[in-house]
Amino acid sequence: MKSVGNTDIANSPALLIDLYELAMAQAYWSDNMTDTAVFSLFFRTMPEHRNVMLACGQQTLLHEIENLHFTEADLENLRSLEMFQEGFLDWLRRFRFSGRVMAMPEGTPVFPNEPILEVEAPIAEAQLLETLAMNTIHLQTVLASKAVRLVTAANGRPVVDFGMRRMHGRDAALTGTRAYTVAGLAGTSNVLAGAVHDLPVKGTMAHSFVQAHADEAEAFRTYARLYPGTTLLVDTYDTRRAVMSIIDLLRANPELRIGAIRLDSGDLRAESGLCRELLDEAGLNDVSILASSGLDEHSIAELVASQAPIDGFGVGTAIGTSVDAPNLDLAYKLTEYAGQPRLKNSPGKLTLPGPKQVYRFYDEGGQVTHDLIAGRTEPAPSEAKPLLSPVMEQGNIIESAMVSASDSARSTQAAFQQLPASVRSIKATARFQVDVSDGLSALQQQTLAQIQNRAGTDQAVRAG
């Protein structure tokens, strides 16, 4: 098993799992506990300074679940831990997920305590999905939720992902980029991820390219010849000088065409104003100005508000890890077993029992007013839209529920625009109203009372 690099993910994806999932699965197997469990995946608290999250990663997860199996090498590795019985390893050898998954569509705006997805399956199977489900939904939800803020701030100007170097590893750089597509970014510098996830692949030049040449103008000439319509980076030494040398280059070589210049440092408002002026004076009105340089949603919003003549933004560090909120307190909780509601009442961690549905309510103008979390079998309020629908039955993906990343981008923007402006804002900390149905509240109280009664009985028994 010793090796470095990525080979082992491809060979043993099933073992990228917390040990306790396997330990619990064996315990269920050993006790013959095969009844159906319902697990709910949700987060408890909105990250600070955020008003809304976008649920993402469901499709990647479904494909991973469909493919999930244990190889002989996996079983050999588990055997070496000396805690698994041959009968259970044999169960793992034959394991294929056979259950049902209900999920929100990718890109759905989501709020605390709302299930992003629910898994229904024999308990050992449902338990085995926990680490995988959390890891996959966490990454893409965190990244999509950040990326949509950049899109909001840019107010119609394209935002391109330059973040691969800051993303956490190569899987984040590949599957995470799906979240950028869903959230509405206009492109990515990441060649493979762009190809896989419907995002146009974009690239300019690095400072090193200019530095490697004895003369900046020569670096520009080479690039403009090779890549008609390319973007030239103008801030390696002196921005004004670089723009003047581009103007000279284009005057001397009327067959050359460049699409844009890129600014990557300094006062972007002032520099973009200067560049625009120089370009326009030279008749280069069609050459765009792109900006990068540690931009986030707040600096982009400021530049947009200041009417800086910037036509598009490249963003790396801010979105690569969702730097202000890289984590979400996602939980995967048992809410029903063998038809009986379950909950946990650790301090601050009370959960909602049973399978659920989330309803979204709209006003007459089509704007979202509030959400309702209800038991799944409660009568649906007629005027509301249910957010969870079946995406996997008997372990098989429901193909009609699968949507391409670029189609998701369109429905995401539509759903996002229906939110109140205060919730869409990158600034205000609006509280969006999420109600819990009377039925679900009653079930929670009732389940809690059962647990407390049982505790009382136990203590009475012990005292006796």
Place this chain on the structure above:
Amino acid sequence: MKSVGNTDIANSPALLIDLYELAMAQAYWSDNMTDTAVFSLFFRTMPEHRNVMLACGQQTLLHEIENLHFTEADLENLRSLEMFQEGFLDWLRRFRFSGRVMAMPEGTPVFPNEPILEVEAPIAEAQLLETLAMNTIHLQTVLASKAVRLVTAANGRPVVDFGMRRMHGRDAALTGTRAYTVAGLAGTSNVLAGAVHDLPVKGTMAHSFVQAHADEAEAFRTYARLYPGTTLLVDTYDTRRAVMSIIDLLRANPELRIGAIRLDSGDLRAESGLCRELLDEAGLNDVSILASSGLDEHSIAELVASQAPIDGFGVGTAIGTSVDAPNLDLAYKLTEYAGQPRLKNSPGKLTLPGPKQVYRFYDEGGQVTHDLIAGRTEPAPSEAKPLLSPVMEQGNIIESAMVSASDSARSTQAAFQQLPASVRSIKATARFQVDVSDGLSALQQQTLAQIQNRAGTDQAVRAG
């Protein structure tokens, strides 16, 4: 190319690259620029609230570089972008990295502007490594630097990684765990990563396991029977009741043995005190108490200072993404081409030219006093330790420079303990002294003057 999941990483790792690396490489190829370039990988600024970082990921990177090649499917994908010439695609088809890499050992304490590694190769080859080098070193450096803070705070008590569900994707969960080993964590819940990176695999039980059973005591009995010496989670409903039921269980079944209980919510100091008391009263002095529940280095340090009877810590969210500093402003900069020093003087981004060495100085007691960044060919100060050494020559890993993750853990702790206490501290913001040699400063000024002279000449020519 369309697919989701991890398959494509395994099939096309070379295309997880920023497009501009390939565009620049083709430009160098097309201009016949084949001289040797030196690129330096370093970070500019220490993250807020941090005193030191641990360089990590070098070995993973070297293996990736050795394996880096472009498949026919990769070339087909690139061809579809309609910007690459067949001659260049053929160059890519034959690409194998042929250069040299100098690097710090994994786990080396590192400070701003110190090269973690330097790459020397024909410029197109060295440029092609940029995205890969940054992505790999960034992830592991960020995670190792956070993890060592938890180890410091726990002051000798074991810290176990429970973070896979919060880590950004599956590659982070696999290769990132190497950083945890290097930084001195005592175990991980991640089965595959533990096996690959020398970290004992640990697991307890989730709340769902207790909830699935009609009776908590039954859940404990099952686990204790299956897993002698296991850890039982005691806070699902009521901690006191859970501990009492474990005591009853062990009294009634003297053949059973449990190793620890785990607290995952509430006031950990008070709860651990209560549990210790109950266990000791029952003669269960050898049952340990483990704590988890959103712990970070500060809450662990407080618990340790308060003498809470906690024997070990499980940490997830805090280390999974290094939540307070998920990013590092790592840069991969050209510092020499064709024997000529290069630098960039964008505002706030002035770089140090030429190939370099970092020297670490110690006092008579063996404690580190300061570092010196110097040109690599400057005479080495006799009393200092050079931190960069060759790890790859002509594209081949120098096997003698490769160290297992667990051996790195030992040397990391030794190197870390030699730092001044203020730098090791999780609290103080100590500034560690890093000098730049006179020779290197002079070279920087001289290179800068050359650039400015050239700028002056250009403008004179244009004005004339």
